[in-house]
Amino acid sequence: MSKKYKGKTCVYCAQEPSTTADHVVAREFFLKQHRDNLPKVPACGECNSEKSRLEHYLTTILPFGGQHPDAQHNLQTMIPKRIHRNMKLREEVLQSMQSSRGTSIQIDPEKFESLFIYIAKGLAWYHWEILLNSDCTARVATISDAGIPLVNSLFDMKASNHIEMNLCQTFFYEGMQANAPLELTLWKMSMYNASFVSPIKGADGNQFGSQVIVLTGPSKYIQSRLPQIFKS
Numbered sequence: 001m002s003k004k005y006k007g008k009t010c011v012y013c014a015q016e017p018s019t020t021a022d023h024v025v026a027r028e029f030f031l032k033q034h035r036d037n038l039p040k041v042p043a044c045g046e047c048n049s050e051k052s053r054l055e056h057y058l059t060t061i062l063p064f065g066g067q068h069p070d071a072q073h074n075l076q077t078m079i080p081k082r083i084h085r086n087m088k089l090r091e092e093v094l095q096s097m098q099s100s101r102g103t104s105i106q107i108d109p110e111k112f113e114s115l116f117i118y119i120a121k122g123l124a125w126y127h128w129e130i131l132l133n134s135d136c137t138a139r140v141a142t143i144s145d146a147g148i149p150l151v152n153s154l155f156d157m158k159a160s161n162h163i164e165m166n167l168c169q170t171f172f173y174e175g176m177q178a179n180a181p182l183e184l185t186l187w188k189m190s191m192y193n194a195s196f197v198s199p200i201k202g203a204d205g206n207q208f209g210s211q212v213i214v215l216t217g218p219s220k221y222i223q224s225r226l227p228q229i230f231k232s
């Protein structure tokens with residue numbers, strides 16, 4: 001492993017020294033031929049394994065809601081092996097399917113929320129070297145396409161940085177960093193163009209989501225100015 005990732009501060013807990021390079025968006029979300037140049041960050045062993053646990057679940061379950069051809073390919077090639085090896089996961093997938101309507105899937109809200117917070121923290125460091133320490137907090141909301149105009153108004157804030165990325169046509173994200181405080185970041189993400197039964201209350205009250213919104217910042221700052229979509 002290169003020096004770039006070792007002996008730094010873990011970007012997820014912002015506390016422990018890093019021992020590994022972590023892919024911010026797990027490689028397993030992408031087809032094998034599309035895994036080059038994915039963002040990596042320094043991480044400690046504990047955060048890395050906790051995040052892997054969430055990724056194992058979500059890389060299996062998210063493709064079921066995917067409209068994207070790679071999600072279909074993923075379902076046909078990689079998922080059956082994963083499910084076959086893991087009985088508990090297989091049950092979770094079956095439950096999600098049974099309780100779903102249409103093409104959407106039901107997802108464990110805690111796991112979903114936790115993974116997207118990890119991803120936002122990873123991207124904040126990867127793009128702007130922002131460490132979100134214990135004074136910071138993160139909020140997650142999911143919205144359907146119909147709710148996008150509401151969210152776009154949030155993206156009107158004065159920003160010192162703004163980024164839009166498309167990882168292998170699979171994972172889209174847009175991020176903003178405020179002028180001050182620097183830890184104030186806002187993210188909009190979507191995976192496989194997947195539509196899922198929103199695990200978290202949506203902005204438009206719609207239970208179907210395809211966009212995940214994450215807000216990070218100093219806890220004190222966020223609590224007093226929390227936009228409506230993050231209130232539940």
Ligand SMILES: [Zn+2]
Nearest residue numbers: 010013044047
């Ligand atoms: Zn850590």
